[in-house]
Amino acid sequence: MYLTRFRVNTGRSDARQLLGSPHRLHGAVNMSFPTRPARDGSGPRVLWRVDRDGASETLLYIVSPTRPDLTHLVEQAGWPASDEPGWTSFAYEKFLSALDVGDTWGFRLTANPVHNIRHQYLKEGERTKRAAHRTTQHQMQWLLQRQEKSGFEIVQKPVERRLLEQGDEYELIVRDRIPLQFHRPPAKPSSNDVQITKVTFDGRLRVTDPELFRRTLTHGLGKAKAYGCGLMTLAPVRGES
Incomplete structure (x- = not known):
């Protein structure tokens, strides 16, 4: 790798x-x-x-x-x-190979947080539609729901540093959100357009399962990997060995 x-x-x-x-x-x-x-x-x-x-x-x-x-x-x-x-x-x-349980890292992840929705006009059994999460709260929740199966946990803040808004108990921020719409040649403009929302997360995590975490780092997290989403990178945390 x-x-x-x-x-x-x-x-x-x-x-x-x-x-x-x-x-x-x-x-x-x-x-x-x-x-x-x-x-x-x-x-x-x-x-x-x-x-x-x-x-x-x-x-x-x-x-x-x-x-x-x-x-x-x-x-x-x-x-x-x-x-x-x-x-x-x-x-x-x-x-x-050196990643181990309990290791703490700063991380950055650009992802495409989505969920499946069912429109009122769809009948029971018909396919749902994939839609982007729009709010910071839902985007954070999307990542938090995937941490266990991805081999890590987002570090929680000390109680004295937490604010009142929901989601502030974690060392996690949404740095930017970029909605994108483009077409893949030879498709005509506005025909079969690709629509994604890139969200960049910065935060601090702790490794809980090294094998699962290595897979996350090498296979990506979430959808739209071909278009610049899914890659998580790590950086040392100040004051950590």
């Missing part, structure tokens, strides 16, 4: 076009691998996420079973004439 970080040159028009189209960026990520991993659920898949750190930098993160070659992205959306390397890939397997 590899964790790769690529810095996007947002001053280039091609880069801005990629960032504006999850479908194009999905294709560009896939082109980084001569042989794409199987998507039958039997093994880790390619996950990716774009982080925008204000106006300072935009980073593309990729987790993949094999090492990617991002030469085409450097030429299209990076600094091809720079002496600095265009991307950095880290061996991820050793880190994953």
